[in-house]
Amino acid sequence: MNHKATSTSQVNYKSFLITRRSCMQHYDLLMIISSAPGNFERRNNIRKTWAFERSAKPRWTSVFLVAQTRNEAVSNVLLDEDEALKDLVRASYYDHYWNQTRKIQMGFEWAVTYCNFSFLLKLDDDVFVHVPRVLSFLSVPTTPKKMFYAGCHYANMGPHRKGKWMVTYEEYNETRYPDFCPGFGYILSHDVVRAFVDTFSSLPFFRLDDVYVGMLASKNGISITNNVGFEVWHPPQYVCVPTKDTLVRHDVGEECQMKMFNLAIFPR
Numbered sequence: 289m290n291h292k293a294t295s296t297s298q299v300n301y302k303s304f305l306i307t308r309r310s311c312m313q314h315y316d317l318l319m320i321i322s323s324a325p326g327n328f329e330r331r332n333n334i335r336k337t338w339a340f341e342r343s344a345k346p347r348w349t350s351v352f353l354v355a356q357t358r359n360e361a362v363s364n365v366l367l368d369e370d371e372a373l374k375d376l377v378r379a380s381y382y383d384h385y386w387n388q389t390r391k392i393q394m395g396f397e398w399a400v401t402y403c404n405f406s407f408l409l410k411l412d413d414d415v416f417v418h419v420p421r422v423l424s425f426l427s428v429p430t431t432p433k434k435m436f437y438a439g440c441h442y443a444n445m446g447p448h449r450k451g452k453w454m455v456t457y458e459e460y461n462e463t464r465y466p467d468f469c470p471g472f473g474y475i476l477s478h479d480v481v482r483a484f485v486d487t488f489s490s491l492p493f494f495r496l497d498d499v500y501v502g503m504l505a506s507k508n509g510i511s512i513t514n515n516v517g518f519e520v521w522h523p524p525q526y527v528c529v530p531t532k533d534t535l536v537r538h539d540v541g542e543e544c545q546m547k548m549f550n551l552a553i554f555p556r
Contacts, residue, residue, distance in 0.1 A: 296309035309351075310402035317423060318405035320395040322471075323413040325366050325383050330413045333542050335373070336550035338417045339517035351375050353395045388497035389473065393488055400482050406433070408481050408483070409536075414474045416540040416548045418530055421517065425535060426475070429482035430515060432513075432533065434466025436477035437505050439469030439536075441514035445499075453496065460494070467512050470520060473536035483508045 289399040311318065319339065323331055331352055331528070333497055339350040344424065350546060354376050370376045377398050399408055407426050444523050445465050447464040476484070484504040491507055505512065517535030528544040530537070530552050540548065 307401065309350060309374065311405065313345060314404040314406075315347060315349050316406050317409055317419075318349035318399055318403055318425065319348065319375070319409045319411055319417070319482045320399060321350060321352045321411045321413050322388065322391050323352045324394070325354055325360045326359070327413055328365065328369065329542055331369075333545045334413065335375075337545045338419050338552075348419060351377050353377050353379070353391050354377040355381055355385055355387060355391065365542070388494045389493060389495055389500045392471075392501065393485075396481050396485050396489075400478075400485050406478055407436070407477045408478070410471070410474055410476070411536065412538075414539055414541070415472050415536070416530070416537040416545060417473070418517075418534050418552050420534075420552075422475075422535050424463070425517070432477070434477050435480045435510055436472065436513065437469070437480055437510050438515050438518075439474030439511045440518040440520050441467060442468040442470060442502075443467045456497070465499050466502045466506035468498050468505070469512060469518070470538070471498035471501070472520070472538040473518055474498075474501070480505075480508070480510055483510070521530050 319354070321331075321334065321339075322466065329360075334350075341349065341420060352375060354366065355368070356379060366376075366378075369380065377395065379391065379394050381387060395410065396408075399405065409422065442465075445468070446463055449455070449459050451519070485502050487507055491500075494503060515535065517533045519531065519537045520535055521533065522537065528547045530548055532554075537548070
């Protein structure tokens with residue numbers, strides 16, 4: 289990979305984290321969920337549905353990755369939320385759409401430093417997760433326990449040279465990205481997260497976070513396992529309804545979270 293570094297590559301990712309919260313036990317699955325500071329309702333809906341821990345020593349846990357905000361009212365509510373629920377991993381930098389790579393770096397660094405886990409599931413806060421199916425998928429003998437990177441496999445994707453996701457030739461001068469999974473959801477084994485963290489300092493910052501993770505994987509010789517359960521799109525008849533394959537569904541609004549959760553727990 290020979291793309292050029294921008295000035296933001298000089299940022300020290302180790303300074304991003306201001307929360308030192310630790311996991312309390314070993315978890316088969318650690319879910320880290322990228323969330324904007326003001327998305328209180330999204331986080332609450334997630335806590336009430338698929339992220340609700342229903343046993344004293346669950347096999348999985350979840351945290352939200354949240355940056356700072358210049359809105360004083362939102363900041364104050366965020367402080368109260370953090371104190372009351374203790375499931376926020378908070379950053380020192382300010383939230384911005386193009387700071388998602390920093391959030392990934394922060395989340396991975398926090399995970400390998402403060403948590404004991406077998407697999408990490410990185411998510412956005414607009415998804416539905418069928419947690420029992422994810423755990424079942426990770427438990428089958430054919431699922432590798434090391435060198436594992438799974439999601440919706442994107443291959444031979446080229447950079448956009450105009451529009452919202454425009455990337456200049458100065459930022460990236462190749463015609464194709466390395467293979468990657470879209471950032472709404474993907475799974476990494478613990479050793480892969482550790483390898484990625486160790487690679488941060490040698491891989492220039494790239495502001496498309498899912499592509500950046502693909503770059504990390506390419507640099508470490510890690511291939512992607514495609515799984516149809518990571519649903520970018522769904523058939524029209526499955527709006528707010530899990531399919532037989534659903535592990536992680538992209539673009540699920542707040543009104544769908546409870547419906548999908550109920551159907552997952554109490555299928556028709």
